[in-house]
Amino acid sequence: LSIYSSWLDIDDNDHEDTCDVYEHMGTGSTWPEGAVMAQTASGDKRDFYRLSGKPCTCPNKAPIIYQGSHVNPSDDDPRGGCIDVAAIPNFLHPNVRHSRPNTPYDGEDMRFPVEFLRLTVDEDKATYHGGQPGLATVVLDRQQVEKLRDTLTDWLNTKERY
Ligand SMILES: [Zn+2]
16 A cells, blocks of 8 residues: 655656647447557447557656766657656544554645655666666655755746856
8 A cells, every 4th residue: 555646747648638649540339459549439439549669749748768867858869768746645643643643644644744855766677777677766855855945946937057
């Protein structure tokens, strides 16, 4: 049982219905082999789609694959890996668990926010470089989340980056 609730995923799994990663398979009433998405057609019929193998054409792209510190990234670069940001819901606060050890997950006590944020980064296999598969997960406390927020805000707002 995971205590974390995902708040943000930047990955290759959330494309818009009109994105080129999907290829129309045809219309039917039963889910065909290989279909990954369906839209309502008419009556009990649905339009089914499979993965096309084409690049993403919607805004919901995976991160750009890191090609080294000497390479300038580009929007057209290969995509892969993911970032996930997750929170612990209030009702799973440690104080709730300690005060009611026999009913830890009753969802009743929402008074105390949990001041830990889980940040997961999964790099594309292209950047393993012979090392271990690149999945990293850290938990940040409130002060670290504030520093990360301030850094991202500075980056977004600064005209001249150095
Ligand atoms: Zn897309």
